[in-house]
Amino acid sequence: MWDLERDRVIREILRHKGKRILFQAPEGLKLEVEREIEEIRRYFKDRGREDIELIIWGGSAFGACDVCDREGSYLNVDLIIHYGHEELPYVRSEIPVVYIPVYYKPDREHLMEIFRDIDRILEEYGDPVITTTVQFKRILERYNPYLVLGCRANITLEGDRDILYIGSGRFHPLMLAYKFRREVLTYNPITREFSKIRRDEVEGFIKRRLGVISKLHLNPPRKIGVVLSTKKGQCRIHVFERVIKILRERGIKYIPIVLDNIAPENLIYNVDAYVVCGCPRVVLDDYINYKKILLTPKEFEMYITGNFDYQLDEILPEDF
Template sequence: MHDVPMGEILKKLRELNAERVLIQTPEGLKSEAQVLADFLEENGIYAIISGDVNYGACDPADTEAKRLGCDALIHLGHSYMALHLEIPTIFVPAFAKVDVVPAIEQNIDEIKKLGRRIALVTTTQHIHQLERARAFLEGNGFEVLIGKGDSRVSWPGQVLGCNFSTAKVDADGVLFIGAGYFHPTGVAMTVKKPTLAVNPYSGDAVWMDREAERLIRKRWAQIAKAIDAQRFGVITSTKKGQLRLSEAKRMVKLLREHGKYAKLIAMNHVNYFALEGFDFDAYVVVACPRVPVDDYESWRKPVLTPREVEILLGLHNEYEFDEIVGVERGTDEPLGLSLKGPVT
């Protein structure tokens, strides 16, 4: 379960004079969304729950909320991201109710293999315990670095599936606290340093280097598979936090300069099944970088990232993960539960 500050949400909605809201949530927080909707309706606010799949703070349903006649959107489970939004949006991080220190203590011998100077990162769900984790590690002789990251993240030490800027510090290795392989694999692929993932729920510790190497080998295979491709579909997403139109246009221009046929395609949900009718030899995804990396087996034709296109064209020979970057942060202050209205 997760902590959802319902009283604070209600207070902010009343400040907005909101009478109808849309609640958007990832899969793991559907039950919390339902409880929140009940709470809001008990307090006089009509609540609608979005049934669509949500991929992160990069994918707010503010347009859908406006169409539904809502006065505000509650984006549950993710931290604030600076986007051009159509209605006031409350980003509500949901913090996990699990103590991360016991799992760290259980795996202290494995953590020592990272070296003395380590970078510490986690996801939104555990960010509220990062300082406790740092204090415990420093008490065990480690020098712990928590990177500030760029404007795409809300807190120092936070990583997203598309942005690992907080892990790019001068450390011997990286300790990731959280569940699953999704985030720590991206960390390992990006920083190219020993990366250990400690799961605070199970207590397991997994080295991610081998998983990262396996994925990178598969990416080189995708590049090789596209070596004879002449016709490229360059895909940009219309999701607000994934829209990289200038980069997509650059890819089209670059491919054409190298004698390739290239067309720009815009999609909301990027998936191969919707592309079956097109006559392309390969695709370039200039949206969420995890689509080509994690979902390539669902694509019948080669699917590349912008960096992989540059490798294909002979402009680079070293593999780099395709992050979506922000600008350098100017403050250490966490944004927490925050309100972002329309940008004009």
């Protein structure tokens, strides 16, 4: 069902003359990659290459933003095999990285059913903008979809065109709904289920985020924590510096906080709110797990300027 490209991985290990290889995968793929490592190890053993050491990274792999090259350098790793994502132009690794997108690979009958389903949706909804993630890019080539990330959608919408997201889960289509403030059609090619992220859900999200900003206006924060993640694709140093500059100019007390993984147990400081200059989804999806108010940099600027026209925060190349 999922293409882990074993032959390509073996070729890349040989091409890089790697002796110590670190395999990195997101949570949903870790066990499958563990089995893949066993097969690759057997391949090399059968050819008398027991000198090649294969290691699995047990930590996070939230995206191509979260490459474990720094940790790999401590182990003198020669190569990283990163599953589930494509390379980001602003993430520069200290160690060579081979990105394995893990394309979805249905059988022919299922693929024909997927095409029929999509064609019916297109017939019913006219000319929607089609979006997907890298895993489904290959099977959807005939539809020329836009690729979206969980933190960014580089899409220009004209008029009132619908958005159709083809993929699994709600993580990516929620970002589209929040950004464009509209209903998003979703089709899961694995289960063949069609659904929608409705407008009232989007409006509820915006209302909640504006409520957080309004709360700060009623009770202005005396001290703010400015949070920066050291994950390479989340280390938005220019955003971090801009937020600190604004706080200085406004005479608001602050403490810069730098860490790898942004989590509730790590944000324990005596502040009234945090501005998270890492992945915006930490704020948008996980805010309920934190004791203090979380703001994205865009929301922080809305608070400072008094602008209540909600702006979704996205990670951009110029942030680095």
